[in-house]
């Protein structure tokens with residue numbers, strides 16, 4: 001017993017050093033209570049057949065039938081974590097969790113610094129149709145279209161594949177954005193996959209954290225795909241503030 005206690009103390013000491021620069025890790029949700037209380041679930045697809053389920057202690061966002069890739073809402077199923085709304089500590093930091101695309105065509109990941117008045121956000125995604133990870137800026141009222149992809153990884157080097165479970169780390173600190181991801185059964189890499197500066201959305205622009213599933217119509221249409229059944233799983237979501245309060 002004594003030894004176990006000693007080991008546990010050593011572990012927490014290591015964790016304390018790792019987090020010394022920022023705040024303490026905040027559990028967003030592990031869904032082990034079997035419900036999605038605290039999440040506002042919204043189906044932005046035209047098809048309107050999306051469901052949000054907590055099954056086997058994880059969160060599943062899926063459409064109940066294939067939907068055409070011409071759907072103007074690109075099959076978007078959006079779950080907003082309500083506790084982050086209007087809380088400045090969530091504007092800078094790392095959102096971390098498990099993601100998996102369960103069907104070909106599904107894109108899944110995290111949206112951060114969401115603003116629900118102007119409908120703006122940064123997004124960090126794994127896309128089965130691009131076959132890799134990317135970061136975008138979302139601005140619903142942008143005349144050139146709501147989505148601007150601002151960084152994309154090389155699918156040869158950093159593949160994102162259907163049925164594979166990854167850990168995704170999406171980070172925002174001021175105007176620096178990074179994305180790190182790796183298959184859960186592999187060792188964590190030392191390097192991030194994507195890193196860039198973007199000045200479009202300030203930390204003051206929004207604080208909302210969300211998980212989303214949708215599809216990317218452009219690569220799908222180039223592949224001759226006409227419809228997608230969106231289906232993604234997320235779990236073990238947490239947030240590490242970039243700065244102490």
Ligand SMILES: [Ca+2]
Nearest residue numbers: 030032057235
């Ligand atoms: Ca869980």
Ligand SMILES: [Ca+2]
Nearest residue numbers: 033035036037
């Ligand atoms: Ca719950």
